[in-house]
Amino acid sequence: MRFGIVTFPGSNGDHDALMAVRLGLGQPAELVWHTETDLSDYDCLIIPGGFSYGDYLRPGAIARFAPVMEAVAREAQAGKPILGICNGFQILTEAQLLPGALLRNASLEFVCDWVFVRVEQHRTPWTSRLVPGQLLRLPIAHGDGRYFVDERTLRDLERNGQVVFRYVDAEGRVTPEANPNGSVANIAGVCNERGNVVGLMPHPERAYDRLIGGDEGLQILASVLAVGWELVRGHRS
Amino acid sequence: MSDTIRWRAEVYVSLRPGVNDPQGLAVRDGLRRLGYDEVEDVRVGRFVQLWLSAPDAETAERRVAAMCEQLLANPVVEQYRFTVEPA
Numbered sequence: 001m002r003f004g005i006v007t008f009p010g011s012n013g014d015h016d017a018l019m020a021v022r023l024g025l026g027q028p029a030e031l032v033w034h035t036e037t038d039l040s041d042y043d044c045l046i047i048p049g050g051f052s053y054g055d056y057l058r059p060g061a062i063a064r065f066a067p068v069m070e071a072v073a074r075e076a077q078a079g080k081p082i083l084g085i086c087n088g089f090q091i092l093t094e095a096q097l098l099p100g101a102l103l104r105n106a107s108l109e110f111v112c113d114w115v116f117v118r119v120e121q122h123r124t125p126w127t128s129r130l131v132p133g134q135l136l137r138l139p140i141a142h143g144d145g146r147y148f149v150d151e152r153t154l155r156d157l158e159r160n161g162q163v164v165f166r167y168v169d170a171e172g173r174v175t176p177e178a179n180p181n182g183s184v185a186n187i188a189g190v191c192n193e194r195g196n197v198v199g200l201m202p203h204p205e206r207a208y209d210r211l212i213g214g215d216e217g218l219q220i221l222a223s224v225l226a227v228g229w230e231l232v233r234g235h236r237s
Numbered sequence: 238m239s240d241t242i243r244w245r246a247e248v249y250v251s252l253r254p255g256v257n258d259p260q261g262l263a264v265r266d267g268l269r270r271l272g273y274d275e276v277e278d279v280r281v282g283r284f285v286q287l288w289l290s291a292p293d294a295e296t297a298e299r300r301v302a303a304m305c306e307q308l309l310a311n312p313v314v315e316q317y318r319f320t321v322e323p324a
Contacts, residue, residue, distance in 0.1 A: 057283075058311060065308070094311065101313040103252075106259050148256060148314055182257070 004042030013049030024208030047088030060090035089199030106182025165189035251282030
């Protein structure tokens with residue numbers, strides 16, 4: 001599968017994603033500059049972490065209007081698998097391709113740590129190789145990671161199965177202590193209604209090899225391979 | 238070409254009521270430490286000034302409202318208000 005990794009001025013997780021896909025998965029991947037307007041060559045897309053446009057105004061607010069985002073919206077509409085990581089998650093919410101918003105961490109501190117997330121939904125192209133209830137140990141690095149939706153939207157997300165990952169402790173329990181940023185309902189990642197667009201604050205691309213501290217993020221990236229070439233091709237027609 | 242007037246807009250963006258504002262809480266605690274015990278609550282927002290040209294105040298206000306909806310505020314979590322005056 002051919003991965004496109006969308007790069008904005010200020011992205012800093014783009015090369016991590018590139019290496020994770022090339023070295024961790026052994027799949028072809030290319031960086032795609034934010035001025036690109038055609039993404040039809042790629043089988044799936046990653047919107048990487050970083051500080052697009054310096055996070056001026058709000059994280060993701062300016063990136064949302066980059067030329068490439070029209071193409072991203074088109075591919076999302078067509079059903080292509082899209083993964084937004086950290087700043088990429090923020091961008092996808094600003095673009096309203098994912099519900100909710102990401103606010104300043106409740107602690108007001110930038111958190112850089114390893115956390116456990118529990119897989120809540122495996123019916124997405126990015127979690128299809130995972131099992132609900134499974135724990136993954138992943139790194140986080142963010143200052144604006146507090147996921148927020150109002151109560152009504154939260155009920156909708158829970159009912160529709162759009163909560164994909166939740167912060168938990170090492171035993172898999174949802175506790176306030178396990179929540180690194182004050183996210184509502186310990187939510188670490190969500191998907192759109194259709195399930196093809198997934199966003200999360202932890203960095204799976206920074207956990208693709210034990211040599212760099214962990215390899216459990218690779219299972220998220222590898223899941224998209226299990227979606228199958230045919231299905232992805234089918235989205236194009 | 239119609240005559241246009243130069244306007245200055247002042248836009249205030251803040252978190253919606255009910256959205257936890259940890260910045261506001263931190264500032265409130267700081268004020269209390271300084272002895273301002275009367276401070277009950279603080280909410281921190283963003284202030285944006287902008288200058289624009291428009292034929293009349295109504296048009297300027299309509300344009301600024303659209304800018305708020307589209308970029309200056311995130312309607313999911315933020316609210317806004319603004320004033321428009323001749324620059």
